Amino acid sequence: MGPDGVSGWVLIECKEQLLDPIWEMITSSLNEGRVPLEWMRAKVITMFKGRKATEPLNYR
Template identity: 30%
Template sequence: PTFSVNDVHSVLKTLDVNKACPPSDISPFILKNCRSSLTPHLTFIFNQSISTGTVPIQWKKANVVPIFKKGDRSNVKNYRPVSLLPCASKVMERCLFN
């Protein structure tokens, strides 16, 4: 598969700016509001990634954060792990899904 500029632009337009992202990542707010400038570059990166079969190493790293479920806060079993993935990798994943 290859991505068009319109594919990437439509995904960027629907980003939820309130979602968490890793501290070292570009915020979804910036990706969404600067989408006109970023779309051609992201489209190129996504298409290169698909054609070479490689994903940037930075996109494979996730911050795992414990989220409290219920019960006693001192019990480790009352937490669940949530992985915060880079926003660009989530955009590419959404483009693939669409």
């Protein structure tokens, strides 16, 4: 479940119905040159890949 509370399963099952509305939102955003504030929020978590923990390139 994502931060929006929507299960990934729901998105997969409803992909055909969601395709056009999502496409319209993204296209409109690009044409207007604006991004909704909700799209700028993200949970960024670094994941350690291994080797030296002090090297930034060892994270993804």
